[in-house]
Amino acid sequence: MNxxxxxxxxxxxxxxxxxxxxxxxxxxxxIWLYDADGCKYLDCYNNVASVGHCHPDVVAALAGQAATLxxxxxxLYENVIELSEKIASKMPGNLSVCMxxxxxxxxxxxxxxxxxxxxxxxxxxxxxxxxxxxxxxxxALSTADSDERPDxxxxxEPPCLYRPAFNGGDPVESYIxxxxxxxxxxxxxxxxxxxxxxxSIFDSQGTIVVPDGYxxxxxxxxxxxxxxxxxxxxxxxxxxxxxxxxxFEHDGVVPDIVTLGKPMGDGHPLxxxxxxxxxxxxxxxxxxxxxxxxxxxxxxxVGKAVIDVIDRENILENxxxxxxxxxxxxxxxxxxxxxxxxxxxxxxxxxVDLVSDPAAKTPDADAAHRMVNMMKDEGVLISTHGRHGNVxxxxxxxxxxxxxxxxxxxxxDGCLGRL
Amino acid sequence: MNxxxxxxxxxxxxxxxxxxxxxxxxxxxxIWLYDADGCKYLDCYNNVASVGHCHPDVVAALAGQAATLxxxxxxLYENVIELSEKIASKMPGNLSVCMxxxxxxxxxxxxxxxxxxxxxxxxxxxxxxxxxxxxxxxxALSTADSDERPDxxxxxEPPCLYRPAFNGGDPVESYIxxxxxxxxxxxxxxxxxxxxxxxSIFDSQGTIVVPDGYxxxxxxxxxxxxxxxxxxxxxxxxxxxxxxxxxFEHDGVVPDIVTLGKPMGDGHPLxxxxxxxxxxxxxxxxxxxxxxxxxxxxxxxVGKAVIDVIDRENILENxxxxxxxxxxxxxxxxxxxxxxxxxxxxxxxxxVDLVSDPAAKTPDADAAHRMVNMMKDEGVLISTHGRHGNVxxxxxxxxxxxxxxxxxxxxxDGCLGRL
Numbered sequence: 001m002n003x004x005x006x007x008x009x010x011x012x013x014x015x016x017x018x019x020x021x022x023x024x025x026x027x028x029x030x031i032w033l034y035d036a037d038g039c040k041y042l043d044c045y046n047n048v049a050s051v052g053h054c055h056p057d058v059v060a061a062l063a064g065q066a067a068t069l070x071x072x073x074x075x076l077y078e079n080v081i082e083l084s085e086k087i088a089s090k091m092p093g094n095l096s097v098c099m100x101x102x103x104x105x106x107x108x109x110x111x112x113x114x115x116x117x118x119x120x121x122x123x124x125x126x127x128x129x130x131x132x133x134x135x136x137x138x139x140a141l142s143t144a145d146s147d148e149r150p151d152x153x154x155x156x157e158p159p160c161l162y163r164p165a166f167n168g169g170d171p172v173e174s175y176i177x178x179x180x181x182x183x184x185x186x187x188x189x190x191x192x193x194x195x196x197x198x199x200s201i202f203d204s205q206g207t208i209v210v211p212d213g214y215x216x217x218x219x220x221x222x223x224x225x226x227x228x229x230x231x232x233x234x235x236x237x238x239x240x241x242x243x244x245x246x247x248f249e250h251d252g253v254v255p256d257i258v259t260l261g262k263p264m265g266d267g268h269p270l271x272x273x274x275x276x277x278x279x280x281x282x283x284x285x286x287x288x289x290x291x292x293x294x295x296x297x298x299x300x301x302v303g304k305a306v307i308d309v310i311d312r313e314n315i316l317e318n319x320x321x322x323x324x325x326x327x328x329x330x331x332x333x334x335x336x337x338x339x340x341x342x343x344x345x346x347x348x349x350x351x352v353d354l355v356s357d358p359a360a361k362t363p364d365a366d367a368a369h370r371m372v373n374m375m376k377d378e379g380v381l382i383s384t385h386g387r388h389g390n391v392x393x394x395x396x397x398x399x400x401x402x403x404x405x406x407x408x409x410x411x412x413d414g415c416l417g418r419l
Numbered sequence: 420m421n422x423x424x425x426x427x428x429x430x431x432x433x434x435x436x437x438x439x440x441x442x443x444x445x446x447x448x449x450i451w452l453y454d455a456d457g458c459k460y461l462d463c464y465n466n467v468a469s470v471g472h473c474h475p476d477v478v479a480a481l482a483g484q485a486a487t488l489x490x491x492x493x494x495l496y497e498n499v500i501e502l503s504e505k506i507a508s509k510m511p512g513n514l515s516v517c518m519x520x521x522x523x524x525x526x527x528x529x530x531x532x533x534x535x536x537x538x539x540x541x542x543x544x545x546x547x548x549x550x551x552x553x554x555x556x557x558x559a560l561s562t563a564d565s566d567e568r569p570d571x572x573x574x575x576e577p578p579c580l581y582r583p584a585f586n587g588g589d590p591v592e593s594y595i596x597x598x599x600x601x602x603x604x605x606x607x608x609x610x611x612x613x614x615x616x617x618x619s620i621f622d623s624q625g626t627i628v629v630p631d632g633y634x635x636x637x638x639x640x641x642x643x644x645x646x647x648x649x650x651x652x653x654x655x656x657x658x659x660x661x662x663x664x665x666x667f668e669h670d671g672v673v674p675d676i677v678t679l680g681k682p683m684g685d686g687h688p689l690x691x692x693x694x695x696x697x698x699x700x701x702x703x704x705x706x707x708x709x710x711x712x713x714x715x716x717x718x719x720x721v722g723k724a725v726i727d728v729i730d731r732e733n734i735l736e737n738x739x740x741x742x743x744x745x746x747x748x749x750x751x752x753x754x755x756x757x758x759x760x761x762x763x764x765x766x767x768x769x770x771v772d773l774v775s776d777p778a779a780k781t782p783d784a785d786a787a788h789r790m791v792n793m794m795k796d797e798g799v800l801i802s803t804h805g806r807h808g809n810v811x812x813x814x815x816x817x818x819x820x821x822x823x824x825x826x827x828x829x830x831x832d833g834c835l836g837r838l
Contacts, residue, residue: 003495003497003500004495006500006504007495007499007500009515009516009696010500010503010504010507010515010516010517011492011499011500011503011516011517011518011519011714012516012518012694012696012699012700012702012703013699013700013703014518014699014702014703014706014707014708015492015518016493016709017493017494017495018493018494022494022495023494023495024494024495024496025488025490025494025495025496026487026488026496027487027488028487028488028489028490033488033490046490048490048491048711048712049489049490053488053489053490054485054486054487054488054489056486058485059482059485059486062481062482062485063478063481063482063485063486066473066477066478066481066482066686066687067473067475067478067482068445068446068447068473069444069445069446069447069452069472069473070447070468070472070473070685070686070687071444071447071452071465071467071468071472071686072467073430073434074435074436074437075436075437075441075442075443075444076422076423076426076436076441076442076443076444077443077444077445078422080430081422081425081426081429081430084429084430085425085429088429096428096429097428097429097430097431098429098430099430099431099433099434100430101522102521102522102525102688102712103520103521103522103525103710103711103712103713104711105525105710106521106522106524106525106554109554109555110553112555113555113558134529134708134709134710135525135528135554135555135556136528136531136532136554136555136556137554137555137556139532145707261711262711266489267485267489267490267712267715267717268485268489268712268717269521269688269712269715269718275431277428277431280431280432280433281431281432283431283433284431284432284433287433288433288564289433289553290435290553291522291524291553292467292522292523292680292681293467293521293522293686293687293688294522295430296686296688298686298687299688
């Protein structure tokens, strides 16, 4: 029995794999992944390995703490407090209180519980074709995957300017109106908003850089309606979008609750909910919460090491400069190839929207699928996303260099030429 | 600012701490924990450190894999398959398919999603004063903490024989009748059972060893009603109750879904849902699921190492023999001290029910609170549980030896004498 057959027998058919011919990985180092045949891949996809695969400082912190003490937050120990203080030091406003969990799903589920407990409201607002996680609650918020639309949920259109969802009128006004309608829709169903959950980079929608002022308008409307703003920074946070630590900062706003996940532990299961002392004080009397593994000393040591690496290696600056260069070069490929309808994103979260008809902006999912597999054969790992499955997703570990960008761009150029 | 003040500022007031004078831990090794003042504690409480704090083989597996590769299940790699196969080899029946998550909460949430997807039913059955986790859904199943009783939830009495919930009649029949009533109650509200979630050792209820045949009856009734049986083995599993790997095996039953958590990673965030190939096949078409961190290579390496240590160090045999000895000696203390109303449990999951009036079996939460703090001052860590908060909870790492038991018992004897 080969590995794939053993896998299906042992883990069932729900588990999916990337690529038509899946990659059997055996080693990772920095920006590189290696397969069982000794092939070397430039990783242009994995944001979880945020500071590079198997970063030695992160591994040392993990191994050192695991050999010393691993317990839970019902005992006192220092490094979970230090991690919380480090995260707070990167946050704007008074977002200074951290609660630790293990996954982005747990963070978004807890954030919703907090929003409901604080406001006394039950309604939630999310964007169409969004993804926030996989618990029963959060799956219902994940409109890209879930067909269920519970009464307490109201959905608005994400502000995509390349393919406007509304005909005529000012598109930005239409999108802001869509949020206004969603709040009104909740009211019609007898719910008031507990909050909005909003991915600052709209990953699953194929990356959207929101128009200036969009978040300011939306945050204001939700608050006027009595709800809290939950910024889902599982994708956009931790310097990923360049210039700032957090995606929402590009629009100069401060959420009430921020959820963190994937990049926090460079692969280790670590996630968090960050909020204000005021909200933390209100919920103290209204909900109980304990997470066995959340904020354990080993996870905390890893979390601290990741932030230290980001600071020491000037990773935010790298994301900003290499991201800007890569986007500019992708736009040049867009001038060269008609298949590229749009290039979107910020920092090292970049997307290439493939179309079969540039004028009609017809999504070309088949081209995207072929490109991803061709790129893999060229030794470069990317993937697809977006509601039409036609968008190339480029989101490498943040140690991605100019040389790495050159290799990615050359491979894209070659594959687009043969598409 | 001292550590406690810093902690409250950084993590908010929701986080609780054990003991009136919290323990500031700095190191763990085997059965021992050490605080910042150099005090050494016999750990008689932490089941998460299942094979002992900082077990060198587990730390080596963690550190070695973290330095080699950490990625997700959308790539092929061997050790997540090997972990799944190892778990399957410990399961009875055809419970051979594993899905990996990071916490018991995630496991119980996913198990509920699976039960609903497979049966097409929405109702859930849980015991009174149970605990299964903290996501929005699973918190509603956690009747010990949640006041919410959604329409789709029906609650039965846990089969405590020491303090029967029903007057007159055969208590076992009454308890089985309580499950029958719960199923009927769902029907009256227009729901059919998707499943029952049942902790095989009833941890939060103060430990209940079910009467012979109880699980067989209950499992049968739920299945007759169209639901699946989810055995929550986060507490009872992994050899904890002695004689068998899984708590439900004491009654010779085989659930449809088993959820695993706390002890799986000796502290590392690792949990799983185990089910049959038939159920895994059905859900493949009915739900999508991906967990970024669930089953990553590092977590899988840790999970494999824990099972290997259990096998190599004959930990199941240790739990069985030292557990039986400890329970017998606790019963002798019960003969000596009127404050002990009952001694319950199996293996190294043991509970001492403290009462102020032995005849009336009046729960004495104050005595339990004082005992836990006195024991801590004697260098022995235990805690309390149960719906009245009066039960001493003794649940050490499974490397607990006869000598360790002697120390525990001497400390209990001394503290009970001074109570």
